[in-house]
Amino acid sequence: MxxxxxxxxxxxxxxxxxxxxxxxxxxxxxxxxPATGRIIVVAAGEAAESQSALDRWMEADNARAP
Structure with missing residues (x-):
């Protein structure tokens, strides 16, 4: 490779x-x-992107703690 x-x-x-x-x-x-090398800097306090179904599920304490 x-x-x-x-x-x-x-x-x-x-x-x-x-x-x-x-x-x-x-x-x-x-x-x-990593594929394109594009670097995006996001400001603190900026509105977050809409959450995926996985993110909502994890926040609902359905995921096991490490």
Whole structure:
């Protein structure tokens, strides 16, 4: 099996997070698509995406605790 090319580097993520913080954004999380290398910085307190059925089920305490 051949190794696939790396789409992003740690420095890319660090640069995106530092830039957002310098711009005044309170960072909530960063999402990275390993296939494309797309880095998305989400602000803290930003409305969350609609939950999947699995997320709702887990929040309803139906999932076992680790």
């Amino acid at each position: 051949a190794k696939s090319a790396v789409q992003f580097k740690i420095a890319d993520v660090s640069r995106a997070l530092k830039g957002a913080a310098k711009g005044g954004m309170k960072i909530g999380r960063a999402e990275i698509d």
